[in-house]
Amino acid sequence: MAKYNESKCRLCRREGSKLFLKGDRCYTDKCAYDRRPYAPGQHGRARKKASDYSTQLREKQKVRRIYGVLERQFRNYFAKADQTKGVTGANLLGLLERRLDSVVYRLGFANSRQQARQLVRHGIFTLNGRKANIPSMFVRVGDVLEVPEKHRKIPVLAEAQQVVARRGLPAWLEVDGAAFKGTIKALPQREDIQTPINENLIVELYSK
Numbered sequence: 001m002a003k004y005n006e007s008k009c010r011l012c013r014r015e016g017s018k019l020f021l022k023g024d025r026c027y028t029d030k031c032a033y034d035r036r037p038y039a040p041g042q043h044g045r046a047r048k049k050a051s052d053y054s055t056q057l058r059e060k061q062k063v064r065r066i067y068g069v070l071e072r073q074f075r076n077y078f079a080k081a082d083q084t085k086g087v088t089g090a091n092l093l094g095l096l097e098r099r100l101d102s103v104v105y106r107l108g109f110a111n112s113r114q115q116a117r118q119l120v121r122h123g124i125f126t127l128n129g130r131k132a133n134i135p136s137m138f139v140r141v142g143d144v145l146e147v148p149e150k151h152r153k154i155p156v157l158a159e160a161q162q163v164v165a166r167r168g169l170p171a172w173l174e175v176d177g178a179a180f181k182g183t184i185k186a187l188p189q190r191e192d193i194q195t196p197i198n199e200n201l202i203v204e205l206y207s208k
Helices: 009-015 023-027 052-067 071-083 088-097 100-107 113-121 155-167 199-206
Strands: 125-127 130-132 144-146 173-176 181-184
Touching: 052 071, 052 088, 052 199, 071 088, 071 199, 088 100, 088 199, 100 113, 100 125, 100 144, 100 173, 100 181, 113 155
Parallel strands: none
Antiparallel strands: 125 130, 125 144, 144 181, 173 181
8 A cells, every 4th residue: 555654744834734644743833834834845935826726636635635545545435425415525524534543533542643543453442342453444323432451551542632632522422531432422514524624626626
């Protein structure tokens, strides 16, 4: 599988907004985007007139990078969202939010989605009492995500729970930090996703 191994702060600068790819660091004065809020490279400061296509493409790339999915995965999610009743853009974001790695991040068990993905792959969590190690699997209403007793002393779990208050807990999730347990109360709605995303641009891009 393709993997991005370069500086993640360059991605934020390229997309012109904070993507919060490095967790707690993004909330400090060490954030590279705060210090250099322009695109990387020698021409990063140059003013460029963006076409409609460029604006749509950049929005799609931004969402892909926020959730850490590849192009083929993203296209599959869009196709599924388009076939589902409702607003395609909202359906797309809902599917991305329901990914297991995204839920782990939202519940405050990881500092970033990349860290959440790594913890899931290492089998740190159980879903409804069964081991869950596939980051892309979808959660459903009523599912219970839990950290077994033997894994609760992992330092990154405690560190992540200390910073969850900064980004807030979505209304569709419920967490019991002391018991290392989270519950999916409802499916995510568009108003629950506070990340600055214009999903209509993505729909326009794929509708051409």
